[in-house]
Amino acid sequence: MHRPPVLTLRKALSRTLRQGHPWIYREAIVERRGVLPGQVVAVADRQGREVAFGYFDAAGPIAVRVLDLTPIADATSLVRERLRTALAARRKRLDLTTTNAFRWVHGEGDRLPGIHVDVYADVACVRFDGEGSRAFYRELPALLRECGRDLPVREVIDRELRARHGGEIEVLEHGARFLVDLARGQKGGLFLDQRENRLAVARRAAGKSLLNLFGYSGGFAIQAARAGATRTDTVDIAGPALATARRNFERNGLALDRAGFHAKDAFAFLEGAIARGQTWDIVVSDPPSFAPSKHSLTAARRSYLRLHRLAAQVVGRSGLLAAASCSSHVTRAEFLTLVRTGVELAGRRFLLESYAGAGPDHPTLPVFPEGDYLKFALGNVE
Numbered sequence: 001m002h003r004p005p006v007l008t009l010r011k012a013l014s015r016t017l018r019q020g021h022p023w024i025y026r027e028a029i030v031e032r033r034g035v036l037p038g039q040v041v042a043v044a045d046r047q048g049r050e051v052a053f054g055y056f057d058a059a060g061p062i063a064v065r066v067l068d069l070t071p072i073a074d075a076t077s078l079v080r081e082r083l084r085t086a087l088a089a090r091r092k093r094l095d096l097t098t099t100n101a102f103r104w105v106h107g108e109g110d111r112l113p114g115i116h117v118d119v120y121a122d123v124a125c126v127r128f129d130g131e132g133s134r135a136f137y138r139e140l141p142a143l144l145r146e147c148g149r150d151l152p153v154r155e156v157i158d159r160e161l162r163a164r165h166g167g168e169i170e171v172l173e174h175g176a177r178f179l180v181d182l183a184r185g186q187k188g189g190l191f192l193d194q195r196e197n198r199l200a201v202a203r204r205a206a207g208k209s210l211l212n213l214f215g216y217s218g219g220f221a222i223q224a225a226r227a228g229a230t231r232t233d234t235v236d237i238a239g240p241a242l243a244t245a246r247r248n249f250e251r252n253g254l255a256l257d258r259a260g261f262h263a264k265d266a267f268a269f270l271e272g273a274i275a276r277g278q279t280w281d282i283v284v285s286d287p288p289s290f291a292p293s294k295h296s297l298t299a300a301r302r303s304y305l306r307l308h309r310l311a312a313q314v315v316g317r318s319g320l321l322a323a324a325s326c327s328s329h330v331t332r333a334e335f336l337t338l339v340r341t342g343v344e345l346a347g348r349r350f351l352l353e354s355y356a357g358a359g360p361d362h363p364t365l366p367v368f369p370e371g372d373y374l375k376f377a378l379g380n381v382e
């Protein structure tokens with residue numbers, strides 16, 4: 001077996017690596033000249049013992065993404081095997097006859113660090129995290145076609161180059177139809193991570209009115225309307241997303257006279273609704289990340305509090321609030337405190353009914369909290 005170049009750790013990280021942490025930051029390692037992006041490397045502790053094997057990236061804060069703790073005999077076989085394992089796990093947890101939009105590979109959580117692969121019907125859309133990843137996984141398109149033969153995967157597109165992909169396609173999520181614009185849609189097309197949470201809300205929606213804040217292409221409202229919600233209102237600042245939401249309602253044969261679409265800032269919409277005294281039985285709040293970095297946490301906390309306070313004011317008597325945060329910098333405990341405190345600032349109480357993260361096609365590693373980004377709390381507002 002060809003011996004890979006060895007990079008030596010500056011920091012005592014062997015234990016964390018043994019536990020399965022997949023990242024080695026640049027400042028934690030002594031770099032060597034001549035190692036190429038995507039090249040397989042061995043990582044040694046200061047005593048020279050090889051403790052992990054991964055691939056190198058020459059740019060960005062993460063120098064090595066760890067693939068295994070033992071030497072890698074054949075990188076292609078390793079990737080193929082892990083793609084198969086990830087797909088088998090999706091098949092086990094999702095009904096791929098009623099859902100054909102799902103995340104096949106959730107990077108680190110599937111032990112394929114540095115890539116995300118989303119399947120939209122017969123298209124696989126890949127996101128590479130940097131040049132190292134792009135180089136290491138250069139055979140990925142062929143491997144996806146091979147391992148996804150019976151899905152089937154007919155086309156593999158690179159999310160960064162997706163503007164070249166023309167047109168919309170229709171996908172299914174728990175039997176509901178959604179139009180996905182692979183070239184221009186946010187997050188590659190659909191927010192797949194909220195799929196099961198959309199269903200959890202829908203299960204509570206029969207005979208209820210629902211406000212869908214930050215509603216994108218209508219996901220929460222469509223599943224609720226299919227489940228018998230009496231009225232839905234979807235709010236999003238992005239006009240094109242709302243236009244798709246309306247067309248998604250039509251595609252699912254849902255009555256448009258019981259659906260409102262509001263191209264507005266959610267905070268301004270809420271202030272208007274409060275002034276009018278308007279309420280809904282269920283309010284869903286799924287904002288973009290207010291804390292994309294650690295530095296933005298203080299401002300983000302204020303925004304989350306304000307949002308939960310305003311949202312709580314439009315929840316009807318004993319109604320439900322479904323609040324989400326997709327920031328990995330806000331911990332689960334802090335998120336729940338922010339929801340509870342925000343609701344209290346509105347003079348009400350939040351009684352948590354259920355807590356969830358992203359769906360089963362977004363696996364996380366216990367040792368890697370960075371991957372556990374989505375938080376979703378459903379509770380009564382009294």
Ligand SMILES: C[S@@+](CC[C@H](N)C(=O)[O-])C[C@H]1O[C@@H](n2cnc3c(N)ncnc32)[C@H](O)[C@@H]1O
Nearest residue numbers: 191214215216219236237238265266286287288
């Ligand atoms: C996390 S996504 C929501 C996904 C959606 N709930 C779903 O299930 O598909 C956040 C959405 O918030 C929208 N957005 C961002 N800032 C906003 C604002 N100030 N007011 C309303 N919508 C906003 C974005 O356009 C995006 O569609």
